[in-house]
Amino acid sequence: MRDATPQTIYLSDYQPFGYLVDEVALTFDLDPHKTRVKSRISFRRNPEAEDGEFFLHGEGLKLISAQIDGKPVTPKVTASGLTCDVPDTPFFWEAEVEIDPKGNTALEGLYMSNGMYCTQCEAEGFRKITYYPDRPDVMSVFTVTINGPHPVLLSNGNPVAQGQNHAEWHDPWPKPAYLFALVAGDLIAHSDRFTTMSGREVDLNLYVRPGDEGKCAFGMEALKASMKWDEDVYGREYDLDLFNIVAVDDFNMGAMENKGLNIFNSAAVLASPETSTDDNFERIEAIIAHEYFHNWTGNRITCRDWFQLCLKEGLTVYRDSQFTSDMRSAPVKRIGDVIDLRSRQFAEDQGPLAHPVRPESFQEINNFYTATVYEKGAEVIGMLKTLVGDEAYSKALDLYFERHDGDAATIEDWLKVFEETTGRDLTQFKRWYSQAGTPRVDVTEAWDAGKGMLTLTFAQHTPPSTATPKPAPQVLPIAVGLIGPDGSEVAPTRVLEVTEAEQSFTFDGLDERPVASVLRGFSAPVVLKHDLSKDERLHLLAHDSDAFNRWEAGRTLARQSLLSTILHGSAPDADWLDALQVVLSDETLEPAYRALMLGLPGHADLASTLHDTGETPDPAAIHRAVESTRDAMAARFAEVLGDLYTRHTVDAPYRPDAEQSGKRALTNAAMSLLTRVQGADRAQAQFDGADNMTQQLSALAALVRSGQGDKALADFEAQWRNDRLVMDKWFGLQVSQAKPDEAAAVAQRLTEHADFNWKNPNRFRAVFGSLAMHHAGFHHESGKGYKLLADWLIKLDPVNPQTTARLCSAFQTWRRYDVDRQKKIEVELDRILATPGLSRDTTEMLSRIRE
Numbered sequence: 001m002r003d004a005t006p007q008t009i010y011l012s013d014y015q016p017f018g019y020l021v022d023e024v025a026l027t028f029d030l031d032p033h034k035t036r037v038k039s040r041i042s043f044r045r046n047p048e049a050e051d052g053e054f055f056l057h058g059e060g061l062k063l064i065s066a067q068i069d070g071k072p073v074t075p076k077v078t079a080s081g082l083t084c085d086v087p088d089t090p091f092f093w094e095a096e097v098e099i100d101p102k103g104n105t106a107l108e109g110l111y112m113s114n115g116m117y118c119t120q121c122e123a124e125g126f127r128k129i130t131y132y133p134d135r136p137d138v139m140s141v142f143t144v145t146i147n148g149p150h151p152v153l154l155s156n157g158n159p160v161a162q163g164q165n166h167a168e169w170h171d172p173w174p175k176p177a178y179l180f181a182l183v184a185g186d187l188i189a190h191s192d193r194f195t196t197m198s199g200r201e202v203d204l205n206l207y208v209r210p211g212d213e214g215k216c217a218f219g220m221e222a223l224k225a226s227m228k229w230d231e232d233v234y235g236r237e238y239d240l241d242l243f244n245i246v247a248v249d250d251f252n253m254g255a256m257e258n259k260g261l262n263i264f265n266s267a268a269v270l271a272s273p274e275t276s277t278d279d280n281f282e283r284i285e286a287i288i289a290h291e292y293f294h295n296w297t298g299n300r301i302t303c304r305d306w307f308q309l310c311l312k313e314g315l316t317v318y319r320d321s322q323f324t325s326d327m328r329s330a331p332v333k334r335i336g337d338v339i340d341l342r343s344r345q346f347a348e349d350q351g352p353l354a355h356p357v358r359p360e361s362f363q364e365i366n367n368f369y370t371a372t373v374y375e376k377g378a379e380v381i382g383m384l385k386t387l388v389g390d391e392a393y394s395k396a397l398d399l400y401f402e403r404h405d406g407d408a409a410t411i412e413d414w415l416k417v418f419e420e421t422t423g424r425d426l427t428q429f430k431r432w433y434s435q436a437g438t439p440r441v442d443v444t445e446a447w448d449a450g451k452g453m454l455t456l457t458f459a460q461h462t463p464p465s466t467a468t469p470k471p472a473p474q475v476l477p478i479a480v481g482l483i484g485p486d487g488s489e490v491a492p493t494r495v496l497e498v499t500e501a502e503q504s505f506t507f508d509g510l511d512e513r514p515v516a517s518v519l520r521g522f523s524a525p526v527v528l529k530h531d532l533s534k535d536e537r538l539h540l541l542a543h544d545s546d547a548f549n550r551w552e553a554g555r556t557l558a559r560q561s562l563l564s565t566i567l568h569g570s571a572p573d574a575d576w577l578d579a580l581q582v583v584l585s586d587e588t589l590e591p592a593y594r595a596l597m598l599g600l601p602g603h604a605d606l607a608s609t610l611h612d613t614g615e616t617p618d619p620a621a622i623h624r625a626v627e628s629t630r631d632a633m634a635a636r637f638a639e640v641l642g643d644l645y646t647r648h649t650v651d652a653p654y655r656p657d658a659e660q661s662g663k664r665a666l667t668n669a670a671m672s673l674l675t676r677v678q679g680a681d682r683a684q685a686q687f688d689g690a691d692n693m694t695q696q697l698s699a700l701a702a703l704v705r706s707g708q709g710d711k712a713l714a715d716f717e718a719q720w721r722n723d724r725l726v727m728d729k730w731f732g733l734q735v736s737q738a739k740p741d742e743a744a745a746v747a748q749r750l751t752e753h754a755d756f757n758w759k760n761p762n763r764f765r766a767v768f769g770s771l772a773m774h775h776a777g778f779h780h781e782s783g784k785g786y787k788l789l790a791d792w793l794i795k796l797d798p799v800n801p802q803t804t805a806r807l808c809s810a811f812q813t814w815r816r817y818d819v820d821r822q823k824k825i826e827v828e829l830d831r832i833l834a835t836p837g838l839s840r841d842t843t844e845m846l847s848r849i850r851e
């Protein structure tokens, strides 16, 4: 169903719903094309609401019958819902609707995936299942009956009756409709148990399709670890007798935290050493934790309206990042998060899609499940914790859980618990929620040798955007430490609280001028400009006690070296390479950290830096510079890399833990570089001998990049033809490792492959997500990358608007590039926008990008 005139919804228009819902009873008679849904819902007037209009959302439903207190009624039905005359006293609404799960390719509401029924209701999918006040502040207790010829019939809460082709479920916890879920199919359970801190026994099941049983063990361990961690660290206990997870092959996102019945994209939960990489394992562990943690931050305390999305998402991402830091290496996790933040969130915050962590308006809420809401939302919580301290943070969280349990809450509620527990005024801090844009922070130093005093002056400025035309100064917690000339730390980390547009801080009692290590741990999500000399950066790279800033010093040196290669054709900076070599050989540093040191800033990151300094990025020149720098690294480090490869090769049986995966990250970074100077034998040998996907896939990538991967690609395909998730990697890798002038053609050729099932979001993204991420390929001067992506977005939009709209962000940085490229992109944007019946999702994204 399409809206001709998309409506804009505003935070400032919030009104509570006119009715309260005490109970919901749903009965599903499952059928692929004609599922019947009966609802019986008790309504009474909401004393806190002025407006008593009885409006129920509903989209794409065939209304069979409707009754109030048992008497037939004739509601007024539109494309978005219905209204009806209702009594002043409490009443029961009953309706029967028919829906078509098999025809539901948008994967929102009740749909079918590989023969199983499943649901995705967040944010506004429940209205595609039945008529209901589909808004998060309407919470109710649900009882669900499912009839259908399937061995497994699941819904939220606890089972109350199970029979042949029949099941009844009751969820005692009031919840908004977006947390409703239903699953039915021929599924196999991988089961376990967990005893909570108060002694409650919880049955745990991970349901998968037959054939995937061998990929459940890791996810189950991650679930138990998450349950334990949330008890230990946040004092949060699970609250039902049962916790179910289901793996689904067709899913728009990673996963969904439905109460007691989490539904996962199979790529985000199924794992085995043979089929999953170390990165997959780490991501799966984090997503399982994320969805589980939502049980408290999201479900027990939910959001009043969708503008408050960061209330649950920012906090839950923050919590899952703490979990990963505790389970694995904290510095490695932090560096990975910052790389990700810079590449996805900064790009968003500095382009036409910029919006505050708490947006103030939207047309399609699905377009706001963004890096800004999630990742910047998590950064904001990290800053809050840094400002108030760990102990106050814990107290504030305890109060939050105690006060708001069972509520649909707001950011105001959230900040208030911090103000009350700490006595702080968070008025200015709240700008982190209301202002779009990444603050630029300039640091200048003044050294007074006579007094032994160093003064740091911070000037902050956020570039204006459509969302925030006049940004005001924000509260910036800037962690700073000082490193003496001998490399020792002369001042430990101190958090400076910058609140003014310009503000100075002094450090005294210093014998000699130190090197300032600023923004340690990336304590605020800002772009820092600190004009250190090359020697000072080399000093930090050699000595900084803050692992993040030590890495950052190397990163900045790498960026500067690459920029002068791009702009002036200079050879890579030899001093940086020498210093890097010392770090690489330092066996006191963990391998995963050294692997990160070997990484270079991404192409898009370099394009952004060039744009920032007033240059027009040339994607081909960026590609050449990165390639020649890698060649130079390979040549210069060959001996060290060969040594690292031998020294850190893992002989023990495969474990996906931090230690082993760190070693593999380092040896594979070494192997990949060595392929540039020593030919492909090492990669081929690794490929042939691999007994796990990490080793196999990284060897394959090196082979394909070196142009010697044809046989390995064919062997890989023959081996993994029947494994969807592994084949996604095969599709994606060919695009990501293609030469820039071949990337679009490779993607095009892959779309002709018999297994290119473009209606499956994972497969579509494997090809087109990889193309969009291939900077030099996507932005190839011919414009063929733009055109191919546009062709396929036009094709996918009527089938799956959500996945289409997400991929539109590939175009968000288009104004950075030269006039020729801009013109080519503009043609494609306009071509998509002119498509008749274009979805609200894609229309909103492209109109914002096009602005």
Ligand code: ARG
Residues within 6 Å of the ligand: 122, 123, 253, 255, 256, 257, 290, 291, 313, 366, 369
């Ligand atoms: N709440 C889910 C999560 O963070 C994501 C759901 C996204 N849904 C959507 N329609 N955009 O885990």
Ligand code: ZN
Residues within 6 Å of the ligand: 290, 294, 312, 313, 316
């Ligand atoms: Zn989430």
